[in-house]
Amino acid sequence: MPPLKEKYGLILNQYETVESKVKKNDFLSVILDNHHVSASDVDILAKKEKHLEQTPYLRPGKKYTILKNRETQKVEYFAYEPNPYKYILYDLRDTMSVTEVRKKVTKKVVNSSGVIESSLWNAIVGSDDIAPSMVQSIAANMEDALQWSVDFHHVQKGDKFRMIFEEDWIEGERVGVGKLIAAHFFQDGNDYYAIRFKNEKYDGFFDPEGRPMKKNFLKAPVKYARISSRFNRNRFHPVLKRRKAHLGTDFAAPTGTPIMATADGTVIKRSRTRGNGNFVKIKHDDTYSTQYLHMSKFQKGVNVGTRVKQGQTIGYVGSTGLATGPHVCYRFWKNGKQVDPKRQNLPPPEPIPASDKEEFFKEKDKWIDQLKGIQFKTLEDVVAVETVKEEEKDSTKVNP
Ligand SMILES: [Zn+2]
Incomplete structure (x- = not known):
């Protein structure tokens, strides 16, 4: 039978x-x-x-x-x-x-690691037998957890990561990626850890001292963008063809990419000028404001007076105004003057209070121990694999 x-x-x-x-x-x-x-x-x-x-x-x-x-x-x-x-x-x-x-979903907790050779994307693909469709989801999870600490726009060869995350399995098949539980990222000689902590009061990522990973300002107003021009008081302007201070940071991204508010605040300007094109300005507190230029269009419902949350879409990348290509020029204002956000020592957010710390530390110790136990696939391993592939290619040339 x-x-x-x-x-x-x-x-x-x-x-x-x-x-x-x-x-x-x-x-x-x-x-x-x-x-x-x-x-x-x-x-x-x-x-x-x-x-x-x-x-x-x-x-x-x-x-x-x-x-x-x-x-x-x-x-x-x-x-x-x-x-x-x-x-x-x-x-x-x-x-x-x-x-x-x-259907009944079974959650599996899995470990993964990677060393960056060319890009974060390739490192994730190469780190495991992760289905390509899940790479996007893993990259987004990692960026969510670490975007306030790690500079994902300048990931370099030799940077490395370890992570613990959930996978969804149904009827013996892996169908998707679940939540990221913990991550370690090594960049520029610094180790960054993010641990997810969830109870009745909290649900988010925290550093090993129990401070929220979520800082006052996002490092960038767009995801997966590339910095095309930094804050520079003496830059040669590509459109005006003369030296002119560049008081912002340009993030190049395709037209239509959502632009996010880098912190909670209130919209104080939403208009258009010849140079700035369509732009939005947000006041965060008495000290800080941010401004986003060259938008292709504004987000519906975002008007002067609208309260916006960190990460909320306020408009879309474009090249309106004086711009050579689609990008967002991000400007950071402190006490009415434009400054380089990279140079600001912004106050750190409040840590988990003492009353909840014991619970957090228990969780944290467990996951950090597990993270540290994950072997990095070393750069040599990665290179070795690639060399073998090259040799295979060569041999097929010799013996077609
Ligand atoms: Zn700019």
Whole structure:
């Protein structure tokens, strides 16, 4: 007897099954009609769908399974999987029903490490058998945790990282990346650690002393951008073709990239000038303001007087005003004067109070010990692997 195969809470062996993927212009009615389900029955199902939180539109490329009665050949179930985390089960027997079922997700805690050879992206790809689709998610998680300490715009060869994060597994398959638990980043001779701490009062990343990783200001107003021009009191202006102080930091990014407020504050200007193009200025407190120039467009709902949160989108990268290409010119004002944010000793945020510290330190010690136990894949290892690859290439040239 073949082994029992269970899926959708049913024993598949009892049915004749048809597994397929949704094609372009496939509707529930079209698919079921091909299997001799009447239009009136599809109608009833469509009405039952309305009880679900979200109507499950069939999307091209997504999996579905039809289960038929072996004797009568009538369709008894139609199961649709919009993503790996859930399925929608259409029960076509007697009363008919539609239910959405969340699959059981198993969380696995995994370790990873990497040494930067060319880019952070490649280091993450090379560090594990991480599916490329998950690299983006891991990079974003790491940036979320460390963006206030690590300069991700200047990651260099030899920088290295270790991390502990959760993976989502369903039915023996890795389907996604969960939360980052702890990370270590080594850059410029400095070690940075971030530990996630969560209880009734806190949910965020903290350094080993229990201070929030989240500083007063983000290091950059755009993600994954590159600094194209630094704060410089004596710069040759590429458009005006003369020396002119550059009182901002330029971050090059594609047009349309969201620009984030680098700290909580109130919008005090949202306008357009010949030089600045579309720009927004935010007042954070009596001392500090920030300004964002050359936007392609403003974020809807962000007006003079709007309160904005750190990380909130206020506009989109563009090249309006005097700009040679799409970038955001980020300006940092202290007491009404423009200064280089890199040179400011901004006050550190308040640490976790003594009453909660014991709990935090227990967590922290556990994760830092685990981080330190993760072997770095050394630069030599990485280089060695690449050399082997090169040799393979060479040998194929010699012996085609
Ligand atoms: Zn600029």
